[in-house]
Amino acid sequence: MSAHTISVTVEQDRAVVALSGEHEAYTADKLTRHLSALLAEGIGVAVDLRQATFIDSTVVGVLIAAHRRAQEAGLPFTLLVGGETGWPVRRLLEVTGLGTHLDIVE
Numbered sequence: 001m002s003a004h005t006i007s008v009t010v011e012q013d014r015a016v017v018a019l020s021g022e023h024e025a026y027t028a029d030k031l032t033r034h035l036s037a038l039l040a041e042g043i044g045v046a047v048d049l050r051q052a053t054f055i056d057s058t059v060v061g062v063l064i065a066a067h068r069r070a071q072e073a074g075l076p077f078t079l080l081v082g083g084e085t086g087w088p089v090r091r092l093l094e095v096t097g098l099g100t101h102l103d104i105v106e
Helices: 025-040 057-073 087-096
Strands: 005-011 014-023 044-055 077-080 103-105
Touching: 005 025, 014 025, 025 044, 025 057, 044 057, 044 087, 057 077, 057 087
Parallel strands: 014 044, 044 077, 077 103
Antiparallel strands: 005 014
C-alpha cells in the first residue's frame, strides 16, 4: 500500500480536502471528521482526488454522505479529478454513477 495523506486548506468560505495515495476504511473515519467539521461550520468543500491512487466503497460512502449534508445546508461540494487521479478512483466513480450525482471537475 502506498502512503496516504489527507490535507485540509481553508480560505474564507471554501475548503479543499486533498487525498493523496490510497484511501479505504482505515482513513475513512478521519475523512468523515474533516468533512463533517467543515460542513458544520458552513464551509463549502472541494475534495481533491487528483493525487488519489485508490479509494474504496467506504470512502465513496463518506463522499456521498458529505454531499448530502452539503446539499441540505446549501453548501457547494465538488470532487476534483485530474490526469494523475488513479485509474481505480476514476473507475469506481464511473461504476457507481457518482458522476451523475456529484459535481466532478476535471
